[in-house]
Amino acid sequence: MVSARTPAEERAWRAAATVMDPEVPVLTIEDLGVLREVREEAGTIVATITPTYSGCPAMDLISVQVEVALRDAGFQDVKVKRVLSPAWTTDWLSEEGRQKLRTYGIAPPAGAAGRGALFGEPAVACPHCGSTHTTKVSEFGSTACKALYRCESCREPFDYFKCH
Structure with missing residues (x-):
């Protein structure tokens, strides 16, 4: 309580x-x-x-x-x-925070933390046009907690805030 x-x-x-x-x-x-x-x-x-x-x-x-x-x-x-325990997880991002990321041009985490490794890569929606026809360009983006993606629909690059 x-x-x-x-x-x-x-x-x-x-x-x-x-x-x-x-x-x-x-x-x-x-x-x-x-x-x-x-x-x-x-x-x-x-x-x-x-x-x-x-x-x-x-x-x-x-x-x-x-x-x-x-x-x-x-x-x-x-x-x-x-404090390091419990470890931070992207599940702790608020809905408002997720929307702020999209508006800023960063794709928020797709799905729940920890599911990616077990169930494959999530579909990452482009924060610019919303398409899920995206490709990972690099495991690391502008910071270690982001990956670099490119949208195949609008051709824009963007960071993806990785699940963890």
């Missing part, structure tokens, strides 16, 4: 949730599901974040930005805690 947030925790959550992902600047860390929890513990606001993968280079910047957002919201004693 999850307890309700206190007013201070709710205000702190709203502040931390405004932090943008530095690699995909249309997504907040809340959209990504990276922001896991904000609690008040003995007078300290503790924000818990989970990286999209253990070596994610953006986590240092995200940690600093969360701390700054909390301080800007009036909290003096703050701590940002990183």
Whole structure:
């Protein structure tokens, strides 16, 4: 059972949730599901974040930005805690986040995390025209968590946010 947030925790959550992902600047860390929890513990606001993968280079910047957002919201004693377990999954992306990815030109994850390796490659829809007649060009796109695809209908290249 999850307890309700206190007013201070709710205000702190709203502040931390405004932090943008530095690699995909249309997504907040809340959209990504990276922001896991904000609690008040003995007078300290503790924000818990989970990286999209253990070596994610953006986590240092995200940690600093969360701390700054909390301080800007009036909290003096703050701590940002990183947790690796449970591991982040693309299933944690919000529906709003998935739509923001499409609008930005990045195909959101197709299907549930973990199913690709067992059941083959998912049909990846082009974020520009919606066609699923797409081809993977490279396992890695602009960042390690994306693959590069090309749409065979509109011929546009695009990143695909890989399921994991």
